[in-house]
Amino acid sequence: MTRLPAWAVRLRTKRLDKGWSQKDMAKEIVEHADALGVRMPERNSLIRSIKGWEAGEHRPRHPYPMLYARVFGTDEEALFGDPLEPSYRSPAEVLAAVMPEHDLLGPESDAHGRRRIDMGTVTDLSGRVHGLRLADDVLGGDDLIGPAFRELDAAVRLYRENTHDETVGRALLGIIGEYAQIAGWIASDAGQEHQAVQSYRLGISAAREAGDHTLESNILGSLAYLVANTGDPREGAELALTSLDALKPWSPARARALAWDRVAWAHAREGNAQAAIRSLGESETALAGEYGQEPPSYLYWVNAGELQIMEARVFTELRRPLRAVPLLTKVLDRYDAAHARELSLYLSWLAVALIDANEPEEAARTARRMLDLCADIASDRMTQRVRIVLQRLNVYQDVPEVRAVLTGYPFTA
Structure with missing residues (x-):
């Protein structure tokens, strides 16, 4: 897999940071286009274009760079500048x-x-x-x-x-x-x-x-x-x-x-799937090489289960739910509920992976468990994850289980 262009990574990262699906992104673009009197193609065609742009298959042409900049509240140069990235x-x-x-x-x-x-x-x-x-x-x-x-x-x-x-x-x-x-x-x-x-x-x-x-x-x-x-x-x-x-x-x-x-996580955030997956393999190999070494006390939490969770999060970030869901489900089934914030955070990733897998009912059940567990946790990181999950679930608001979650937790919306 070749490296994604910088602008493709930015488009995808900014969309995900908003908690939007590609369908949500198309809706935002259409709304801004309507306000400017710009005609748009049929919605499914626009969604396909968004997928192609984020995959770096082809660069958006006028008027899309302008519309993207308006949607994200930035300028075109910030989104589409320096297409030839320097090396690290x-x-x-x-x-x-x-x-x-x-x-x-x-x-x-x-x-x-x-x-x-x-x-x-x-x-x-x-x-x-x-x-x-x-x-x-x-x-x-x-x-x-x-x-x-x-x-x-x-x-x-x-x-x-x-x-x-x-x-x-x-x-x-x-x-x-x-x-x-x-x-x-x-x-x-x-x-x-x-x-x-x-x-x-x-x-x-x-x-x-x-x-x-x-x-x-x-x-x-x-x-x-x-x-x-x-x-x-x-x-x-x-x-x-x-x-x-x-x-x-x-x-x-x-x-x-x-x-x-x-390293794997940062590459996943960049959209560099090949490097991310290769780094996950290196991590697994490194942990397997522990032969009676005494690690520092601050690494007490690093174990095979936590590495599996990171692996699943990487696959979720890369939109590969078929790899992510089984890993997260297996680890979370035995995760210590006393660590409520971490368990809630990991459940939020499972919910997103289930949404990507087109399993809204199971995603809603996972989100409900997450929301019940994190209700009293004073964590901005958790608040942001809750917002992302609810925004992603909103695509399936016509599904009864999803609607029950969205209406039952209005204070987090």
């Missing part, structure tokens, strides 16, 4: 753009009142940051963002305002990196994307200074995931490939598997 930036170029402009971890110039920090303090902080990760398993970002950033700030001040030997200093930097990763993850769940990016950048800087390649890769991968979802998928792919490059041959298998998963 090198990892060094990506890191140069990501690293903070100023040294955020340098010691305070005033040494008055400093105390000596030992490994006992590091051990205590390690337990606290892991406790924060476990809390994130059951609570939403809105509930945790305040405590998370207070903990991160306290760890940075502890490092900058006190003294320590080289070993303790390196360990403290690793703790700061771990705090920055989970704080960034929590901020992204709360919809605070700028705060998440700044936290990740601090964490990458701390991990690099500590010489912790595995931690650096983990934080870069988290940033890649955020950018692929909320920004430019191509930049997300560059960051994901950089996270992979940060690892060493002796890095833990779970770290390598997770890095490949992030």
